[in-house]
């Protein structure tokens with residue numbers, strides 16, 4: 353039985369004060385949440401969030417990491433730096449990083465490797481563009497993205513990887529994949545992993561992301577192969593996020 357995982361991706365949102373308010377709001381409603389809950393917060397607020405969530409069920413995540421350990425990489429953040437703040441999870445390969453910052457499948461695979469080498473669990477994001485879906489290429493794109501990571505880290509490493517399927521056309525658009533569309537792609541992802549290792553295919557958590565909100569979460573999370581959600585916009589409102597956490 354795979355545990356439900358709900359991860360909030362705050363992206364470049366909140367202020368110092370809003371970050372505190374949001375975390376305290378989430379903490380106040382966590383008592384009856386059974387899912388594993390992760391908040392991926394902006395780097396400048398990691399320290400304060402770390403202090404607030406100590407001894408709680410909330411887990412801290414980062415939104416990115418650099419493949420290098422240290423050095424002349426202005427503006428970047430290393431695995432060691434995020435670990436200093438109790439971070440255990442890191443989003444890797446988000447579509448915004450792929451499209452806006454030129455992260456290729458190969459760079460994403462290297463980032464997954466660096467995360468694993470540092471005992472961080474990557475939330476490894478994959479997903480197709482609208483034109484890919486419309487031209488019937490969803491599986492081609494998704495398998496290329498996964499294969500790059502299998503080639504880099506090997507199938508066994510998926511024991512420590514969380515996959516997040518996020519159709520790019522559903523991210524931040526208010527257009528959610530239907531439960532059937534999401535479930536079908538999750539089955540495809542699992543079948544691809546199963547070609548390498550049947551047990552790993554069954555145990556790897558595969559989250560859905562893309563306009564998941566309190567009105568569609570239950571239906572999506574009820575699908576057999578959807579093990580949780582990566583939530584952007586709806587993770588910025590404590591009550592909405594909590595409702596999603598409870599829907600799983």
Ligand code: PGA
Pocket residue numbers: 361518522523524525526561562563564582583584585586
């Ligand atoms: P969204 O973002 O929920 O706002 O669509 C999801 C994501 O980008 O991870």
